[in-house]
Amino acid sequence: MKKILLADDSPISRNLMKTLLLKDYEVLEAQNGNQALSIAKENIINLFLLDLNMPDMSGITLTKELRKESQYQNTPIIILTSEVRDERKQEGKEAGVNGWIVKDVDQEKLLDVIKRII
Numbered sequence: 001m002k003k004i005l006l007a008d009d010s011p012i013s014r015n016l017m018k019t020l021l022l023k024d025y026e027v028l029e030a031q032n033g034n035q036a037l038s039i040a041k042e043n044i045i046n047l048f049l050l051d052l053n054m055p056d057m058s059g060i061t062l063t064k065e066l067r068k069e070s071q072y073q074n075t076p077i078i079i080l081t082s083e084v085r086d087e088r089k090q091e092g093k094e095a096g097v098n099g100w101i102v103k104d105v106d107q108e109k110l111l112d113v114i115k116r117i118i
Contacts, residue, residue: 001026002118003043007036007062008051008080013103017049017080020107021114033057037065045075046118052081052088060088060095067096076117080105 004021007030008014018027028043030036034056050059059079066072078099079092089100101110
């Protein structure tokens, strides 16, 4: 079963996403960027779903750190956020983010995107 690492400081957001994903994927959770990086180093992750604004390490900074790891240079990374400014999206793209999805996304659409990329 494919593994998804879900990193979000909001327990409500994590629980909603986890419930959506659990029937098709193994879901690992982190409440901040540092915890997510540790989990990624101890597991083989097939997809990262990262919140942009987290304590300790933002989703963009975490993306940069993940891209330094040889096993994650090509692993899909999607930012889930309420942030819509183009300059933040560009910053994410430059860091190595593959997708940018605004929270409160249609659940079926999100599942379709995930199925296509992993």
